Amino acid sequence: MLNYVIGRLLTFVPTFVGVTLISFGFIRVLPGDPIIVMAGERGLTDERYAELEAQFGFDRPIYEQFWEYLTGVLQGDLGNSFVTKRPVWDEFFALFPATLELSVCAMIFAVLLGLPAGVIAAVNRGKFYDRALMSTALIGYSMPIFWWALLLIIVFSGNLQWTPVSGRIDLIYYFPDPTGFMLIDSLRSGQSGAFTSAVRHLVLPTIVLGTIPLAVIARQTRSAMLEVLGEDYIRTARAKGLTSGRINGIHALRNALIPVITVIGLSVGTLLAGAILTETIFSWPGIGKWMVDSIFRRDYPVVQGGLLLIAVAVMIVNLTVDMLYGVINPKIRKR
Amino acid sequence: MSLLRIRNLSVAFSTSSGAFRAVDAVDLDVDEGEILAIVGESGSGKSVSMLALMGLLPWTANVTADEITFDGKDLLRIDTAGRRKIVGNDLAMIFQEPMSALNPCFTVGWQIKEALRYHLGLDRTARHRRAIELFEQVGIPDPEKRLSAFPHQMSGGMNQRVMIAMSIACKPKLLIADEPTTALDVTIQAQILDLLAELRNETGMGLVLITHDMGVVAETAERVSVQYAGQKIEEQTAAKLFDKPHHPYTAALLDALPERSTERLLPTIPGVVPGQFDRPTGCLFSPRCKLADALCKTTPPMPAGKELGEVRCHYPLHAGERIAS
Numbered sequence: 053m054l055n056y057v058i059g060r061l062l063t064f065v066p067t068f069v070g071v072t073l074i075s076f077g078f079i080r081v082l083p084g085d086p087i088i089v090m091a092g093e094r095g096l097t098d099e100r101y102a103e104l105e106a107q108f109g110f111d112r113p114i115y116e117q118f119w120e121y122l123t124g125v126l127q128g129d130l131g132n133s134f135v136t137k138r139p140v141w142d143e144f145f146a147l148f149p150a151t152l153e154l155s156v157c158a159m160i161f162a163v164l165l166g167l168p169a170g171v172i173a174a175v176n177r178g179k180f181y182d183r184a185l186m187s188t189a190l191i192g193y194s195m196p197i198f199w200w201a202l203l204l205i206i207v208f209s210g211n212l213q214w215t216p217v218s219g220r221i222d223l224i225y226y227f228p229d230p231t232g233f234m235l236i237d238s239l240r241s242g243q244s245g246a247f248t249s250a251v252r253h254l255v256l257p258t259i260v261l262g263t264i265p266l267a268v269i270a271r272q273t274r275s276a277m278l279e280v281l282g283e284d285y286i287r288t289a290r291a292k293g294l295t296s297g298r299i300n301g302i303h304a305l306r307n308a309l310i311p312v313i314t315v316i317g318l319s320v321g322t323l324l325a326g327a328i329l330t331e332t333i334f335s336w337p338g339i340g341k342w343m344v345d346s347i348f349r350r351d352y353p354v355v356q357g358g359l360l361l362i363a364v365a366v367m368i369v370n371l372t373v374d375m376l377y378g379v380i381n382p383k384i385r386k387r
Numbered sequence: 388m389s390l391l392r393i394r395n396l397s398v399a400f401s402t403s404s405g406a407f408r409a410v411d412a413v414d415l416d417v418d419e420g421e422i423l424a425i426v427g428e429s430g431s432g433k434s435v436s437m438l439a440l441m442g443l444l445p446w447t448a449n450v451t452a453d454e455i456t457f458d459g460k461d462l463l464r465i466d467t468a469g470r471r472k473i474v475g476n477d478l479a480m481i482f483q484e485p486m487s488a489l490n491p492c493f494t495v496g497w498q499i500k501e502a503l504r505y506h507l508g509l510d511r512t513a514r515h516r517r518a519i520e521l522f523e524q525v526g527i528p529d530p531e532k533r534l535s536a537f538p539h540q541m542s543g544g545m546n547q548r549v550m551i552a553m554s555i556a557c558k559p560k561l562l563i564a565d566e567p568t569t570a571l572d573v574t575i576q577a578q579i580l581d582l583l584a585e586l587r588n589e590t591g592m593g594l595v596l597i598t599h600d601m602g603v604v605a606e607t608a609e610r611v612s613v614q615y616a617g618q619k620i621e622e623q624t625a626a627k628l629f630d631k632p633h634h635p636y637t638a639a640l641l642d643a644l645p646e647r648s649t650e651r652l653l654p655t656i657p658g659v660v661p662g663q664f665d666r667p668t669g670c671l672f673s674p675r676c677k678l679a680d681a682l683c684k685t686t687p688p689m690p691a692g693k694e695l696g697e698v699r700c701h702y703p704l705h706a707g708e709r710i711a712s
Contacts, residue, residue: 287488
């Protein structure tokens with residue numbers, strides 16, 4: 053197992069270099085000059101332009117710039133933002149917990165509802181529950197996210213006044229945030245009502261962000277379960293006189309989990325890359341919105357560093373998923 | 388009174404092109420401690436009738452019977468919860484493909500202990516002790532270590548032993564073995580059959596052996612029921628059946644045994660078991676029968692008396708003087 057993990061970590065190296073190269077190249081291929089963007093409408097003199105060009109190193113050949121960037125990255129220096137002048141590393145980790153918290157909640161929501169929905173649909177194949185659940189899943193999957201979010205806001209924040217419209221917590225609460233996860237920090241602060249407020253702020257974004265993964269997980273679980281339910285070992289389990297709940301929930305589901313875990317892993321990857329629409333609609337201070345803003349500002353170090361860190365996060369998720377395969381189905385563990 | 392009593396069991400599958408009768412008016416009795424073999428070609432309804440008894444058929448199956456009684460309990464009018472208490476406990480079944488009949492995601496020990504916990508409510512240590520005992524009983528070497536193995540880490544023969552250990556875990560009164568040796572190679576086949584017979588002797592359970600292999604029947608069975616196209620066509624004790632088969636189909640099956648053959652080429656029975664669309668109006672075997680005449684092709688025969696093994700044939704073989712007179 054350890055060898056396997058080390059082997060997989062080694063394959064990260066070329067991926068890592070590739071991602072640095074692509075992110076470095078990608079932002080430079082976009083038309084637009086960061087110095088002009090920074091100067092804004094006032095413009096700037098040719099001398100000042102040359103001065104800034106030299107300061108950022110844009111006057112040197114592109115491979116020299118890349119080499120400098122790469123050596124910096126390997127020493128843990130992602131550079132400073134052109135706009136805020138703060139290290140990219142600090143900016144990322146100030147915002148990433150918000151995205152991570154939202155993604156994890158959305159995935160828990162999607163898995164907790166998606167798995168049972170898929171199992172129930174598969175067990176009742178062709179009957180009422182199957183049709184009802186699967187058409188609901190299809191609606192959830194095909195609904196535009198922003199429209200779904202606005203709909204929920206109108207009903208639950210507007211008409212019913214159950215949930216707040218935006219942000220991570222009510223402004224009356226203030227406490228240090230050592231972890232960056234609002235749920236944890238609000239609990240640690242000990243202020244009454246802070247945790248409830250954080251939860252209430254999380255509900256709608258979680259539902260909105262979790263809807264598509266929920267639909268995908270439900271459909272994937274259903275099809276995987278249908279395949280497994282026809283297997284001989286399910287007949288064996290029934291011949292043992294077990295309850296259908298135990299047969300479906302343990303004997304069948306464990307075998308059906310492999311494709312479902314794949315889908316969950318892929319979904320987590322997309323969510324971590326920043327749920328731009330959801331974060332924008334709910335003013336959620338995550339990395340999605342930060343990345344988009346940086347691209348518009350041609351903030352090279354932020355875009356490069358942000359993409360790289362997201363890629364690393366996705367690689368870690370993938371590695372976790374691969375190791376989960378072996379835990380769930382020992383047959384895969386063979387190598 | 389017999390342990391298992393089935394009267395007039397029929398199973399029909401509803402398919403997109405109409406109902407298909409897989410089992411047709413089958414009667415069956417198994418006594419305590421008896422080995423009954425059900426013999427027939429593929430598609431003769433041997434497995435389906437036993438799966439119906441276990442309640443393991445898919446929902447497309449329509450099971451009807453005049454009587455299904457097991458150990459004094461009426462299985463026709465039992466609810467699912469009541470059936471679950473019997474199935475896997477007093478009434479157990481093992482299957483053809485040991486490799487696919489065990490769940491790949493759980494250790495074999497877990498799978499055995501599950502039955503022990505569910506039906507007998509044994510605690511952790513008692514379960515472990517009993518599991519080891521069962522592995523020793525079915526001849527699995529190094530049981531302590533094998534309990535934590537996964538099915539894919541063991542051979543087919545070992546897996547079939549695990550299946551057997553699992554099925555006898557709750558000391559069943561009747562064990563149904565659905566072609567338990569078909570997927571195994573010949574040397575292992577003999578070992579598994581010996582094991583089943585031995586377990587019967589030790590525990591006194593009844594054993595139903597479903598097979599298409601007359602050699603298996605000859606080695607182990609005490610009574611034989613021959614099925615063809617969903618009907619029981621003959622039933623006799625093994626010795627009498629091998630000596631004097633009454634149905635031409637049984638006779639043809641026996642002639643096809645290599646050790647009985649005298650010709651250079653093995654005799655075969657031409658044709659296949661009739662399916663959903665080519666079911667004959669008369670005797671179901673008539674299209675393949677050498678002795679069939681006009682009567683056979685138009686009128687289905689009714690089962691004869693006990694003395695003729697309830698044979699379904701207008702012209703039973705070895706009928707002796709009774710027919711002549």
